[in-house]
Amino acid sequence: MRTHLRIARSAARTLVHAAPIAVLALAAPACERARYIETGSPEGIISVGEVDMQDILRASSGMLESLIETGVLKTAKNKPAELVIDQVVNDTSSRFSVDELTYRMREQLVNSGQAAVVTTYGQTPEDKTAQDLLRRQAFLKGERASQMPDPDFSLSGKITQVKRTAGDTKQVSYTFRLTLTNIRTGLESWTKTVSMTKVGNKPAVGF
Amino acid sequence: MSLARTVATTLARAAAIAASALAVSCGSVNTTYTRDRPADTAVDARTRVNDLLQQIFLSAKEVRMFRNSQGVMEVQVDVENNGFSYRSFSYLFDWVDARGNFIPSQLSVWKTTNVPDGGSTVIRAIAPNDQAADFRLQIRRSD
Numbered sequence: 001m002r003t004h005l006r007i008a009r010s011a012a013r014t015l016v017h018a019a020p021i022a023v024l025a026l027a028a029p030a031c032e033r034a035r036y037i038e039t040g041s042p043e044g045i046i047s048v049g050e051v052d053m054q055d056i057l058r059a060s061s062g063m064l065e066s067l068i069e070t071g072v073l074k075t076a077k078n079k080p081a082e083l084v085i086d087q088v089v090n091d092t093s094s095r096f097s098v099d100e101l102t103y104r105m106r107e108q109l110v111n112s113g114q115a116a117v118v119t120t121y122g123q124t125p126e127d128k129t130a131q132d133l134l135r136r137q138a139f140l141k142g143e144r145a146s147q148m149p150d151p152d153f154s155l156s157g158k159i160t161q162v163k164r165t166a167g168d169t170k171q172v173s174y175t176f177r178l179t180l181t182n183i184r185t186g187l188e189s190w191t192k193t194v195s196m197t198k199v200g201n202k203p204a205v206g207f
Numbered sequence: 208m209s210l211a212r213t214v215a216t217t218l219a220r221a222a223a224i225a226a227s228a229l230a231v232s233c234g235s236v237n238t239t240y241t242r243d244r245p246a247d248t249a250v251d252a253r254t255r256v257n258d259l260l261q262q263i264f265l266s267a268k269e270v271r272m273f274r275n276s277q278g279v280m281e282v283q284v285d286v287e288n289n290g291f292s293y294r295s296f297s298y299l300f301d302w303v304d305a306r307g308n309f310i311p312s313q314l315s316v317w318k319t320t321n322v323p324d325g326g327s328t329v330i331r332a333i334a335p336n337d338q339a340a341d342f343r344l345q346i347r348r349s350d
Contacts, residue, residue: 038317040316040317041317042297042317042319042347042349054316054317054319057313057316057317058316058317058318060313060316061313061314061315061316061318064313064314064335065314065332065333066333068277068279068314068333068334068335068336069275069277069279069281069333070277071276071277071278071279074277104313105313107313108312108313108314108335112312112335112336114336206349
């Protein structure tokens, strides 16, 4: 009888010690090891109040599809069409570089021979050194300013957001809009908006 | 006895109506088509590896591939949701040239879309250049 009591007491003590450990183990957050995923993959983190990489890639793809689909670049005087990249304003509360968008578009258009980006144009050129060298060469050859690059289009745009909340649930719509202006006429030749809406109350990892 | 049978029948009917009301969620839509045969630009599409679309009660009703007015290749896939719940899925179009070689481009990115139960959507893609002759579509669940 005494032995039985001792065993029961020992078992109870073990349970008392084991229970908090089990509770802690269950309550501990699942540990996820760092790993590489494809950029823009649906497996990536989806955040409600931020522009994610998936959003930028989707926007650049949508813009490129529209540019190619409409054939606006083929209407340019220069072959391939010469573009100047103007300001693309990030008017959202999410902090990211708009270059993520424009450089992807440039890569596709320039490397496929559908457009050429002029990096030596205007008062604030993207490549000041190249512009200076070009001007120097033109001066030494006795050429006039008309020999400088003569772009067809200027690309500008804006990224905006609309936020709404219902209880704990947040909804954010991001709209990427780009415009191609014909520099010779000053008229808008192409424009496109790509929108995406995310709803939820906290960031999540996609799958 | 007959009263008990009537009550049982009424209860059974009520249960059936309630079950169907639950099965068709409030987001379900009705879809109407006027076309009863494939479009002229419809192409035969093969699904390899596994048919994820069918696993999540989605079906590719028609796949169309054509050159648009600018001479650029375009593909459109009609996706229908035959299930009883709202579905989200991601898709990626890759383009290949006439010899079957993959054309890398910034246009090939994963995009996500939703289809309500009973509804349909059109997923489409534009070829990155004139060399594109065919496409490959990958689909994955995202809900």
